[in-house]
Amino acid sequence: MIKLENVTKTYKGNVTALHAANADIAKGEFVFLVGPSGSGKSTFIRLLNREEMPDEGRIFVAGKDIGQLSSWKVPYLRRNIGCIFQDFKLLPRKTVAENVAFALEVIGRPKHVIHKQVPAILELVGLASKIDRFPDQLSGGEQQRVSIARAFVNRPLILLADEPTGNLDPATSVGIMRLLDRINRTGTTVVMATHDRGIVDTMRRRVIELDRGSIVRDQARGVYE
Amino acid sequence: MSLKLGYLLRETFSNLWRNVSLTIAAVITVLVSLSMFGAALMVGDGVDNATERWEGGIEFVVWLNPDIDAAQDSAIEETLLELQNRNQIDRFDYVDQEATYQEFLELFADSPETLEAVEPANMPPSYRVVPTDPDAEVISELASQFRERAGVRDVVLATEVIKEVQRTADRISQTTLIFSVVLVIAAVLLILNTIIMAISARRREIEVMKLVGATNWFIRLPFMFEGLIFGLIGAGLSIPAMIFIRSYLIEPISDTDALALLQGFEVSNNELMNIIYVNLGLGIIVAVVGSAVAVSRHLDV
Numbered sequence: 001m002i003k004l005e006n007v008t009k010t011y012k013g014n015v016t017a018l019h020a021a022n023a024d025i026a027k028g029e030f031v032f033l034v035g036p037s038g039s040g041k042s043t044f045i046r047l048l049n050r051e052e053m054p055d056e057g058r059i060f061v062a063g064k065d066i067g068q069l070s071s072w073k074v075p076y077l078r079r080n081i082g083c084i085f086q087d088f089k090l091l092p093r094k095t096v097a098e099n100v101a102f103a104l105e106v107i108g109r110p111k112h113v114i115h116k117q118v119p120a121i122l123e124l125v126g127l128a129s130k131i132d133r134f135p136d137q138l139s140g141g142e143q144q145r146v147s148i149a150r151a152f153v154n155r156p157l158i159l160l161a162d163e164p165t166g167n168l169d170p171a172t173s174v175g176i177m178r179l180l181d182r183i184n185r186t187g188t189t190v191v192m193a194t195h196d197r198g199i200v201d202t203m204r205r206r207v208i209e210l211d212r213g214s215i216v217r218d219q220a221r222g223v224y225e
Numbered sequence: 226m227s228l229k230l231g232y233l234l235r236e237t238f239s240n241l242w243r244n245v246s247l248t249i250a251a252v253i254t255v256l257v258s259l260s261m262f263g264a265a266l267m268v269g270d271g272v273d274n275a276t277e278r279w280e281g282g283i284e285f286v287v288w289l290n291p292d293i294d295a296a297q298d299s300a301i302e303e304t305l306l307e308l309q310n311r312n313q314i315d316r317f318d319y320v321d322q323e324a325t326y327q328e329f330l331e332l333f334a335d336s337p338e339t340l341e342a343v344e345p346a347n348m349p350p351s352y353r354v355v356p357t358d359p360d361a362e363v364i365s366e367l368a369s370q371f372r373e374r375a376g377v378r379d380v381v382l383a384t385e386v387i388k389e390v391q392r393t394a395d396r397i398s399q400t401t402l403i404f405s406v407v408l409v410i411a412a413v414l415l416i417l418n419t420i421i422m423a424i425s426a427r428r429r430e431i432e433v434m435k436l437v438g439a440t441n442w443f444i445r446l447p448f449m450f451e452g453l454i455f456g457l458i459g460a461g462l463s464i465p466a467m468i469f470i471r472s473y474l475i476e477p478i479s480d481t482d483a484l485a486l487l488q489g490f491e492v493s494n495n496e497l498m499n500i501i502y503v504n505l506g507l508g509i510i511v512a513v514v515g516s517a518v519a520v521s522r523h524l525d526v
Contacts, residue, residue, distance in 0.1 A: 049436075071441075078438035089436070091429055102430075105232060106439035154437070 001027040001158065001189045002048060007057035009043050009213075017043035019213040020057070025191065025206075027157070030184045032200050033193040034224055035210035041193035044210070045160050048191065049081055050074050062157055079107055082151030082159045082188075086166035088143045090135040096122065096146050097131040103150045121153040122146075125179060141172035145179065152183055159183060161192040165199065173199060197224040236447035240423040241454065247419040248455070254415050255459025255511060258408030259504045260466040264474070265401035266500045267467070267492045271475055272394035275490040285368040287352040288379045291322065297376030304371070305352060313367060315355045322348040349378055409511060412459070416452050416515030423448060424523050431524065445524055449516045456512025460505045467501055 002025040009018040018040045025031055033041045046052040047059055050066050059066050062080060069077060090099050097118050104114045122128050125145040135143055144164060151159060161180065165173035177199055184190045194200060200207060200223060207222030208215055241248050289298065308314040320328075325348040330340065356364050365382060372380045424431070434444050471492050479490040492500075 075435075075438040075440045078436065081438075083436050089429070089433060091433060102433065103437040106434045106443060107437060108443070150433075150437070 001025055001029070001062060002191070003060040004047075005058045005060075007047065007054045007059060009040075009047060009052060009054050016213045018047070018054075018210075021210075021213075021215050023208060023215065023218065025189060027189055028184070028187050030181070030190045030203070030205040031192070032203070032205055032207045032222075033191065033210060034195070034200060034207055035216075037195075038212075039210040040213045041210055042162055043213075045083075045162050045191065045193055048158070048160055049083060050077060075107075079154060080157045082148075082154070082156040084144065084147045084151050084159070084161045084164045086163040088135070088140075088147045088167075090143055090146055090150075092135055095132050095134055096127060096138070099135070099146055100150045100153050103153055107154070117153055121149045124152075124182075125149045139172070140168050141175055144168065144172075144176050148176070148179055148183070152188070156188065158189045158191065161190065161194075163193055163195065165194065165196050170198060177203065200224040233447055233450060237450045237454065240427075240447060240451050243426060244419055244422055247415075247422060251412065251415045251419050251455040252459045252462070254408060254412040255455055255508055256462045256466065258405050258412050258511075259460055259463040259508055260470065261401050261405035261408060262507065263463060263467045263500045263504050264470050265398045265405055266503065267471060267475055267496075268394055268398040268401065270492050270496045270500075271478070271490040272391055272398075274492070275390065275479075285354050285356070285364060285380060285382045287354065287368075287371045287377060288349045288381065289351060290376050290378045291347055291349050293350070293376035297374070301352065301371065301374060301376065304374075305354065308367065313357055315357045317352050317354040320351045320353060322346065322350050325350060409507070412511050413515040413518075416455050416512060417519045419455070420448050420452055420516050420519035421523050423451060424519065445520045448520050448524065449513075452512045452516025452519070453509065454512075455515075456508040456510075457505075459511075460508025463504050463508070464501050467497060467504070471497060 002023070004021050004023045007018055007021045008016070010016050021040075021044070033044055035041055043052060047054055048061060048066075050069065054067060061077065064077070066077060091102065094102060100118045100121060101114050104117065109117075119128065119131065122131050125148055127142060127145050127149065130138065130142065135146065138146065144167075148164075159180070164180070165176055168176060173196060180190055180192065181203070204221045204223070207217065207219050207224070209217035209219075209225070287301065289301070302319075305314060305317050309317070322345045326343070326345040329343065329348065354367075356367055358364070368380045368382055371377055431444055475490065475492050
């Protein structure tokens with residue numbers, strides 16, 4: 001599903017964010033990206049979404065070399081990739097339902113599809129009773145559920161999560177991880193960058209550890225360190 | 226598809242409403258710049274029409290001394306008749322002292338003290354001549370042979386008047402055109418900035434749209450559309466402005482009795498329509514340029 005071949009990414013000022021990284025992630029895998037701040041986890045995620053382009057090496061997503069993708073095709077790549085973030089990136093003026101519907105609306109899904117899928121996905125993430133709330137009326141965990149609903153409503157092949165529990169307390173984080181696990185069980189490949197030792201150690205999934213831009217460990221059913 | 230159109234309209238008008246003061250400023254600038262541009266074109270059309278009408282009968286006027294004696298007068302008339310027989314002159318009219326006085330009365334209606342100083346006996350009678358050949362050189366040669374004749378006070382070529390009117394009208398038209406171009410540039414910049422404001426007000430939405438895979442055009446289009454609306458509303462409002470300028474500025478010039486030349490200073494309905502089309506086109510161009518620059522510089526999708 002995801003393949004990195006000798007991928008190097010250097011930012012301005014010769015900051016090497018990723019150096020000669022190789023990885024092969026199969027369909028339906030759940031992968032944790034761990035490592036200290038600045039080790040290249042976010043760059044890894046941003047490269048998969050083609051928010052960044054590699055300086056060297058090739059990246060394949062769903063069999064396609066995304067470095068070769070012309071820019072007008074990038075939106076179609078992203079429709080197959082859901083993204084969630086530490087800061088949720090919800091639209092404050094829109095309700096829960098509108099936030100989720102927005103993701104379908106802007107890729108041109110017809111109204112009747114939106115009317116059917118939005119309540120269904122909000123039911124799945126456990127927010128059926130709060131569809132008319134605004135983000136600032138929700139707890140952090142609930143906001144992250146909305147953002148997961150938005151990322152997953154289009155049934156992407158891949159879910160990228162950049163520190164999704166970074167702003168949440170441990171109990172809430174467990175709930176979010178249960179949700180991501182459920183999504184993973186539907187066959188969705190999940191790549192999650194995290195600092196959360198407890199989560200990694202409890203879940204016992206594949207762990208890719210980065211240190212100063214290099215992959216220093218790639219371990220099935222691994223732990224945080 | 227209906228959803229997309231609905232989305233487009235909803236987004237566009239919410240942008241317009243959010244920035245309502247800038248929206249009004251942009252529309253007014255487009256309106257004023259296009260109106261000035263149209264006015265410049267109208268003056269151009271007007272003077273073309275005025276001088277065109279003149280071309281059929283370019284005149285020169287032989288002004289006689291008020292105290293000319295009958296022999297001198299008839300000698301001049303004979304020469305004119307001879308020229309008419311030789312087909313060099315199409316026709317000529319004699320304007321006597323009383324008629325000249327009437328013209329004078331109209332011309333100086335606003336200054337009674339000037340009128341008090343004159344009476345019909347002071348007025349120079351004149352021959353107004355329509356030559357056959359409209360060529361300026363031929364006319365000036367024809368006219369010059371009267372200049373040294375006994376009893377002639379002066380010979381005035383209408384072509385000089387025409388040229389003066391054309392020069393003046395050209396200056397008016399060019400000045401207006403320059404100001405209108407400056408305003409058009411201001412309109413483009415204002416549309417550009419209004420759209421940049423709209424884009425930055427929607428940074429979060431745009432970020433989410435990119436993340437979930439909205440196409441570039443889907444993201445750009447509401448902003449382009451917003452610019453287009455500035456252009457179209459401004460150009461649309463310039464239509465009544467054009468009609469107003471024609472009836473308030475152009476028509477009074479042709480109604481004036483002061484200068485016969487200006488009676489042809491008119492803008493026909495067809496010409497008005499053409500100017501309106503040009504304005505609509507220009508409005509759209511202004512809008513597209515402003516919004517395209519804004520979108521391409523500030524919406525790197």
